[in-house]
Amino acid sequence: MDRAQKTELVAELNRTFAEVGAVIVTRNLGMTVAQSTKLRNAMREAGASYKVSKNKLAKIALDGTDYLSLGDMLTGPVGLATSVDPVAAAKVAVEFAKTNDKFEIVGGAMGATVLDVDGVKALATMPSLDELRAKIIGLLVAPATKLATITQAPAAQLARVLQAYADKDKEAADA
The missing domain is CATH 3.30.70.1730 (Ribosomal protein L10, N-terminal RNA-binding domain)
Known part of the structure; x- marks a missing residue:
């Protein structure tokens, strides 16, 4: 060299x-x-x-x-x-x-x-920088995911109740 x-x-x-x-x-x-x-x-x-x-x-x-x-x-x-x-x-x-x-x-x-x-x-x-970044993103996204789940739950329950009444009315009409 x-x-x-x-x-x-x-x-x-x-x-x-x-x-x-x-x-x-x-x-x-x-x-x-x-x-x-x-x-x-x-x-x-x-x-x-x-x-x-x-x-x-x-x-x-x-x-x-x-x-x-x-x-x-x-x-x-x-x-x-x-x-x-x-x-x-x-x-x-x-x-x-x-x-x-x-x-x-x-x-x-x-x-x-x-x-x-x-x-x-x-x-x-x-943990590496990429692993730490993934954890931080997960922590930031988790509240939004939970909020979406919570806001969808009452609507889903209401839909199930309405479906149950519709099924009950249909059974009464068929009988």
């Missing part, structure tokens, strides 16, 4: 660190290409990304971002899982670590807040 490529990679990583809500640092202990592809696909489906980078370049890219404290975690063969939704990358990383013994979570950060392994696991148990 020449100097221009390194500069471009550092700039790209710096842009990524400036845009994301969370960075999860993982250690790759000899994963196969198929396993790495599976991890990247799972990250992509969740709206996250996974990138292996040279530690020195990643440390340079951390300058000027909220994730400067991650520099101590960048030792050995590490990968960086990032996502705008702070929960997405953590969920995928924790699930993948459960099924693959060659992949471990080192730590992470949400902005300036540094997370250890337990912090990343706790973050993974939280």
